[in-house]
Amino acid sequence: GAVVSQHPSWVICKSGTSVKIECRSLDFQATTMFWYRQFPKQSLMLMATSNEGSKATYEQGVEKDKFLINHASLTLSTLTVTSAHPEDSSFYICSAETGSYGYTFGSGTRLTVV
Amino acid sequence: AQTVTQSQPEMSVQEAETVTLSCTYDTSENNYYLFWYKQPPSRQMILVIRQEAYKQQNATENRFSVNFQKAAKSFSLKISDSQLGDTAMYFCAFMRNTGTASKLTFGTGTRLQVTL
Numbered sequence: 001g002a003v004v005s006q007h008p009s010w011v012i013c014k015s016g017t018s019v020k021i022e023c024r025s026l027d028f029q030a031t032t033m034f035w036y037r038q039f040p041k042q043s044l045m046l047m048a049t050s051n052e053g054s055k056a057t058y059e060q061g062v063e064k065d066k067f068l069i070n071h072a073s074l075t076l077s078t079l080t081v082t083s084a085h086p087e088d089s090s091f092y093i094c095s096a097e098t099g100s101y102g103y104t105f106g107s108g109t110r111l112t113v114v
Numbered sequence: 115a116q117t118v119t120q121s122q123p124e125m126s127v128q129e130a131e132t133v134t135l136s137c138t139y140d141t142s143e144n145n146y147y148l149f150w151y152k153q154p155p156s157r158q159m160i161l162v163i164r165q166e167a168y169k170q171q172n173a174t175e176n177r178f179s180v181n182f183q184k185a186a187k188s189f190s191l192k193i194s195d196s197q198l199g200d201t202a203m204y205f206c207a208f209m210r211n212t213g214t215a216s217k218l219t220f221g222t223g224t225r226l227q228v229t230l
Contacts, residue, residue, distance in 0.1 A: 032215035043205060043220045044159075091157065097215035103149075105159035 002028045002098040006106025013084055013113055021079045021109045023094035029074035030096035035067075038091040038108075047092075050077045084113040116141045116208050118221035126227045127196045134181075135191045135224045137206030145211040148182065148189045149218065154202040162204070165189065167211070193226075201228045 003026040013019045023033060031052050036044040048064075050056040050071035058064045066088075068080040077096075081088055094106040117140045127133035139148070150162040165173045165182050172180050177194045193200055206221040 034217055038157075043222045044218075046217050046219075049217060093157075093159065095159070095218070102164075103161070103218065108157050 002026075002096070002102070002104045004030070004094060004096050004104050004106040006094055006109060008109060009107060010110040011112070013111070015085055015113055016083055018080055018082045019084055019111060021081075021092055021094075021111075023077045023079075023096070023106050025075045025096050028096075028098055030077070030098075031074060032097050033071060033077040034095040034103075035069060035077075035079050036093045036095065038093060040091075044093060047079075081111065084111070086113045089113045116143070116210070116219045118206050118208050118219055120204075120206055120221035120224050122224045123222070124225045124227070126229060127193075128229055129196055129198060131196055132192060132194045133196055133226065135193075135204050135206075135226065137189045137191070137221055139187050139189065139206070139208050139221075141187070141208065141210075143210050147209045147211060148180075149207040149209065150178070150180070150189075150191045151205045151207060151220075152200075152202045153205065153223075154199075159205075163191065196228045198228050198230075200226060202226060 005024045007022050033050045035047045038044045047062045048056045048058045050069045052071045056069035071077040089112050093108045095103050119138045146167045148165045152160045152162050163175045163178050179192045181190045203223045205223045207218040210216050
């Protein structure tokens with residue numbers, strides 16, 4: 001079946017640095033990918049929708065300059081958290097539409113900013 | 115805007131028993147999809163079942179079935195013969211049918227514990 005590989009699975013970074021999270025579709029082409037954020041014991045909140053070759057569409061309240069999304073190819077989308085702060089610590093998950101309105105999710109990235 | 119409500123934060127069921135998780139949603143759309151996703155402790159999101167709004171027949175996947183009431187905007191999940199491996203967070207989700215990939219709107223989740 002369709003697989004989305006997300007890396008890293010966890011990362012610790014210092015406050016003020018940037019962190020890049022990658023999502024790759026391994027056996028299909030993902031024209032559209034979605035990036036979600038999940039706080040402990042809470043639901044998934046959509047941050048942005050990335051489309052291959054075009055600018056991402058951000059949800060209201062999400063800082064596009066802080067959360068940079070790049071979808072340069074049909075198999076790779078990246079989320080870069082710039083100038084990270086402790087409040088950016090969270091679980092980030094990507095998702096891709098696999099056709100016929102099916103979605104597959106990456107395994108998530110736990111980001112801790114210290 | 116669409117909203118999805120799961121009114122049961124936590125539920126518990128004994129192994130081999132049946133449990134029903136509730137979900138209601140609010141939308142003005144007529145063409146949409148509804149999903150139940152499972153998130154075990156590994157936090158990997160796993161699709162449990164999907165329902166197309168234009169289909170009157172309730173979707174079933176082995177031990178999992180839904181009760182889709184379009185007029186009432188209700189979409190409950192029934193898990194039969196519960197197994198320990200069913201222990202997880204369960205999220206109900208809504209997606210507009212726009213003809214292209216569209217975002218999922220998730221409910222707040224129900225934590226299901228299956229006990230011996």
